Amino acid sequence: MSAMKIIFIILLFFGFHLGVFSQDAGERTKMLKVNDSIRIDTLSIYPNSFQAFVGDTPLTPSQYRLNFSSALFVINQPVEDSIRFVYQVFPFDLSKQYQLRDSSLVFDENRDKSTLFKIENFFSVDDVFGGNELNKNGSISRGISFGNNQDLGINSSLNLELSGKISSNLKILASVSDANIPIQPEGNTNKLQEFDKVFIQIYNDRLKLIAGDFWLSKPTGYFMNYRKRAQGLSINYKWNKQQDKVWSTQLSGALSKGKFNRQIIQGIEANQGPYRLVGAENEPFIIVLSGTEKVFIDGRLLERGQEYDYTIDYNTSEIIFTSRNLITKDTRIVVEFQYSDQNYARSLLQHSLSYQSKKIDFWLNAYSEQDAKNQPLQQELSSEQRSYLAGIGDSLDLAVVNSVDSVGFFDNQNLYKLIDSLGFDSILVFSVNPDSAFYRVFFEFVGDGNGDYILESYNALGKVFKWIEPVGNISQGNYRASRSIITPKKQQMFSTGLKWKYSKSSYVESEWALSNMDLNTYSSLSKQDNVGYSNRTRWMNTTSFGKADTISLWSLITKAEIEYLSSSFTPVQQYRAVEFDRDWNTRFKGYQGNQILGTLGTKLAHKKRGSISLDAQHFSMGSDYSGQRAYSKGNWKQKGWDAQWDASYLQAKAASKSSFLRHRLDVSKKLGPLRIGYKDDHERNRYQDTSFTLSAQSYEFFDYQFYIANQDTSKMEYKLYYRERYDRRLESESFKRTAIAKTTGAELQINSLKNQKITFLSGYRSLDVLDTFAMNQTPENSVIGRLEYTFKAWKNAIQWSTFYEIGSGLEQKREFLYIQVNDGQGVYTWIDYNEDGVKDLNEFEISQFIDQANYIRVFVPSNTYVTTYFNEFNQTIYLRPERIWSRKKGLLKVLSLFSDQARFRVNKKSNAFLDGAVFNPLNNRIADTNLISTIAFVRNSLFFNRTGAIFGARYIFQENQSKTLLASGFDSKLASFHEVNARWNITPKFSVLATVQDGIKNTIADYTSGRDYSINYSWFKTSISYQPSTNFRITLDGRIVRKINELPVEGESCDIKDIGTTFKYNQTDKGSLQGSIKLLKIDFEGTENSAVGFEMLEALRPGINYTWSFGYQKTVSKNLQLTIQYLGRKSENTRIIHTGGMELRAFF
Template structure:
């Protein structure tokens, strides 16, 4: 169903259409020329032709599930055959030829109707969709019901205004509570009006900023977004956008190591260690050893958004050597939180300039889960940014009831304590106890009661507390984060490009308090340049590049700035001070033989860290042989540690007709030593891994591959790196059947750990 057609000469046969995503799309009413056919995703990036199927004769496009899951719309560029080739030609129009019945006594008359047509404003709209339900059972799991909802409305309200609306909910299977009860629990619900150079969208909005370095983010919100484009006579154009919404989730990151042979579920937690959180659907990004994984039953993992749990598929075995990082948005119901985002960009042949403003703030007078008293507001006002001070007594007077667990006050060596009581004559209190950590409290759960959870006081031993609970409640302070910046790119020629950006941030961790506000404001700047050094006749390219990041210690970004394993790559623990990050290097490439890159990096924190890193990477091809290599060597010094980190990841694959043979090698040697005594710390580790594999077939259709992995892991023993275990992995992965109606895959993995 066509959503819009960008401005082009209708006499031309080239078309560009933005269409809503479904499993089968009718592109046009005539056949399509195979030349100049391409598909772009919702971000404007080209989709590889191997990821979809197209019937050019019937002008039908078949979209697989993974593309539908990631995009609500796509743009199709194609060349239709001209009308004179596809039109039917007749000497006489068959529509006006009367059937020869042999009877001449019938009279026919043509009359023009005088009745006015009842035109409806919704005549141009089309609705489609459906609800799929399924049941999953197994010999090692409970039965569950899963279902998928997909309803869409598309069409034109007028010649210049089009509409698109959608309700989607791909519910992740769960035994309880796994259904949407209200509109805000659907995966996606929105309505959008748009024209040639403007659009308005309300409902679920995916806010993104991919044009900025410091302000880069992705947010799923509920609100309204407007955008427009203005084209100028000189060929340049200006775009402007603004959005306002309620925040569906707050950004959070969980990091943990995999457990040997345990595919999950692994629990995702909140910022204060909350074990039961709701994840915003589709907001997660999962990394294992720095590599981004894909969600799906036929991919790497599945996730239960209601329970906040992630489970890895059997085709992706989890080991103790895997570093797992999950970034996600979880529903934070402490305060009503608003988000505002706006900006604009100017684009011309040689200069691109943009500006943006982002604000995310809690409404401190609209708490959702806690009704703050004046005393509690005063506690927050006096706490500043110290979360340890954001606690308040939880005891409130209450009346006796057999169905309540109540406490009375007693004196213990001058300290007021709470003791369980069921005596109506006592002055009773309803008390909430919070977990504060081992040996951090004075109360424990009583072992005498097996039905109710009753807390009892445990006297300290000396100065050491013996409990892990306290009669307090934690108060959540309203927060605010604002970021604004200006960025640009100047490219005076095809060989030169200069990028820049400056940004400032305001991050207030407690809107009730003016204490500790001296560290709320920070700024950052970036300058980068790239210069083409060599361009040969056979398209050999040699480029030089350099960049400088300067980040004030109080500057804050919306999401992480660097790659997910940046801290591990540099062995950063608690860096302090202003940051300076310098990068320089050169890159060579050839369209036939591949290329390589050398990069030098220097990272400095003004108070306690300085390090250098050399990175060498290449990917080359010679006839049937493909090779790749990624190596890095780093040295760094902090105020207490000195470290050396070397890593190598290389491999080669040789193709023979429809078969292939390959090998991989992976090495990491990370040694951290204390400056005081020059001894290895427990964080030091080393491993080397080898892999051999061979296969036959077409990896995109039917194939089979077998392989073997061997790994040796070293860890610190007696102040030295020594071998602690070895592993042997044997695997088989294959796709035995792959056609329109049937798919059959087989994966086998056998692992021996010594």
């Protein structure tokens, strides 16, 4: 099959449903659920490399059978958990038949001779894509679900991964999926797993063709700067007629996945976050595209990850800074990012062409990104509204329309009716009456005194608003029934440049750019400022001297450059330094006009010692601003001294004159094994008005620190420092000290200890405000700290891992609502407890049966936060004495039969700094009124004779706690239990498993009523299994349950007795049949139609109940698998509920 045919098949069947693929060609690891037998791999397994684990415990050869040739794994005794396989493979399948010639081709004289010349297909029918050099993995499935308590449902899935050669000079890398993943990777690691990335890539040394999701990166040039996520088609091609003359081009057409924004955030004292990101047009709630962010603190680029500088929640657009960066009132935060913009379909076209040779570099770039104004996505616009937008030009503050929409009555959304009251007409009132609730309304927050509505309450469908009467024709609310329209935009840019290296040491370079920015493509007005242009021309010369052994140690670099921007020039993204506007005192000033930036500079560099640079610059913005700046930067190492600095002095003239002096210095000296250093950061910014008097925006600060650190950081790295900062504000034409901040800290990292690693850092800062009138800031004491420790010993018989972090920040008040989805595709079910037809917040439960699961719960972010102190603690301990004492005798042999796994994880936030309780992760009671939120999990498993073939036992203690801060209260849950289970394999065919559990389930919800309960329960379960062979197993089990609600209001109680049987029959060629039947007798006292009743009854009814399920799975052919499933249940005085499904899956 030719390469083009393969490409055509892929595109024909899968279009642009495309994802990420990676494969380890060495050791392989798979996590699989094994009920009886499974084929681990399509290739033969190398025998000495095979290992199997349940959790972290290896399986012994007596517990399983493995055919290394066919990779067929058979478990002798089924396990509850998935099994982790670690192995290596041969590059072929030893179970297959291999031969040089097919014996069927030997000619038979009695056979028709014409068949000798018949051309057979080279590839088998099963190999859809053909070829032995193509690695493929995945499946496609189609299924249906049905029942008498749900609508017919259709589901499908496609997952395909390809890599390898498709021809002699073409390779393919592809991941194709039709899964609509609604979430993004968690932004708490340095490297992201882009599981939402879907693509097909065809490539070789010169060509790269990619269809699907891809990154569009900055091309050659100065003004054209972007890094975009797109979905479409992109082609790169490179060619050269001579070795030193290379042409390259890129052409892309795609849908843009996001819009760019640059947000400047001023840090808050003692607040590590979260800090909320907003859209370019102040959209309050956005979704940041994963991996697109750049985060800066004081001009320094940070690294993402919990072990580095910050973490980010892309779905809520919130950033939290780790303990490596103490955030204060002085911290300057800049975030550049892209976010999902669903207002219009947005297309993107890009082309770049470049040429490189020894003398000449040339480039040409074109970029166009535009909203499809006739394809709005999340905002519906009528013809009247479009006409209105066409008349406002670029005055986007006027893009506001009425949001009242007559839709008729629906029971799955909040609706309003119109009334007249107190002499006011057309007042919107929330209603559930089908006779009058006809209006769907979007309420927009506009600030206090600017609206006529206020937020009154919450229900399961969202917020409920209430009209409030104006006083003296002055509005008293903060919401209005309106909607700000995001206008469709178009942004285009073209740039071309030339670099001429006219000598070995000199070059001249020039680039021109043209931009077109239309803020409202609905309107033909205000077009005169859409187009802008720019130019940068630079000259640079490098002179080398001071040769030592034919190597030039010294170099002198001189440069001259001029940059011009017309007032209407709009770049795609920021291309200048992150603090360029702050360096020139233009941040937030709103200066307008053509920009001119001129620079003359020189740099002296030594290959071993460092470099020193000095620049003289001029910058102007029309007639609004003009400034001159001297700038120096350097680093130098000599005779044990190490110095780094940058300094600048600015004199500027605008509406007022300003002078800005700033410098940063870091100098240190080696003294034996230590390095002693000094750092400082100083700024003095003076603003003078027309009368030459200093204005109130003038300021000065001096920030310095002393530190001691070690020299050799390969084995151990430590640092101690003391830091002070003095803030000064203007008073009577002179600067007066207004605040003092003192910080002490320590950092430690030990890598030299065998099987151990320690990382520690801490910092304490005290802020003393001397003049509260000059500085609107309250005194604060803040502390941050982190400890990481890992330990392994005695052949991993002991494994210890600790993570502990403290700090202060904010906690968001969350809101949530329930959204109805297709039957069987949700998590929650609605039960109308008060039978009023209104979906109240206390009427949704986690569904116990798939046919009732038709709602999902969605958390909605809010703008309300509370100040908290946070504490995060993760602890794991694994004890495996058998690794060192399994061959001992006596007491040590007995102790080797025991093993233990302990896990403790807590993340809590409190609003009180009392008695050091915030530092104690064990002080975590959800009833504590100072506890704002928490997620805590504790689990300890003590095993006896865990791998024993005859007998084994386990004790488990587990506790889950959660407390969530909501806009209208708290939602708290506690689930705790003790469990003991024992297994006894009486014979190879008979086994017994007995389990007893005692626990409590506690729920407190003060945001609503009817959901508080505290259920103490205990149950005993035993099962007897008979397994005469690996093909058949049958189990008889019974259970006795006792539940009591300890809250004195109702005192509900429930007794459950059930008995049932499960079986499984498996034949390799005929398929697998499994089923279960259960009889339950439930005695219940209390209100059945309540939250506690639903929990106690396990979604069944008092009296006699029956449940049953059957499933059949069969491999129809080599690559096809058929699955049929049927479930049913019956309670007293109710009809039988039937639920079924069928799925056909094809494997590649």
